[in-house]
Amino acid sequence: MRRAAPYTPNSLMEKFGELGIDVRLRSEVEQINKRADDFTVHATTNGQRQKVTADLVAHAAGREPDLVALDLAAGSVATENGRVKLNEFLQSVSNPRVYAAGDATGSGPALTPVSAHDGVVVAKNLIDGNRHRPDYGGVPSVAFTIPRSPLSASARPRHARRGSNSECIRRKLRTGTPPCGSMNQSTASRH
DSSP, rough: OOOOOOOTTHHHHHHHHTOOOOOSEEEEEEEEEOOSSEEEEEEETTEEEEEEEEEOOOOOOOOOOOGGGGGGGGGGGEEETTTOOOTTTSSBSTTTTOOOOEEEEEEESSSSHHHHHHHHHHHHHHHHHOOOOOOOOOOOOOOOOOOTTTTTOSOOOTOOTSSSSHHHOOOOOHHHOOOGGOOOOHHHHOO
């Protein structure tokens, strides 16, 4: 079995380079033109205009909250850097009757589970008073990369053995065999 190269902070970008993937960070894309066999991207990076030709273009700009339609100024809701300015309880610092969750907060990682997590915190604070703070320590995130990074994951760990919990769970989901906790060791090793 071929072992993965050890991960270093730059190894993902190095591997992208080896694969012919050109990553441009902090670039403002102004225009993308599709031609018969490729794309031309017009962008600005650090004030420098660029024109890049590629056979595939992926744009990963992230999410920006759509706060304009809310007319937050009419409700005396302060914003900062395009987000609602909040205290540690996800409550507006300028209007205590307003709470925010998810992308509008600018707190926590920009991941889908954060909005749900923030919503629970806001609901608890509305019911109990400001006693609950968001804790993003358990928010799941994963990156599937080559080379493997500390954030990488796989569907089944390479070190899983027959009869191990991961093997048993996989098999139970696929074939309906009982979970490992209900099998003795000899039963688990026969599967």
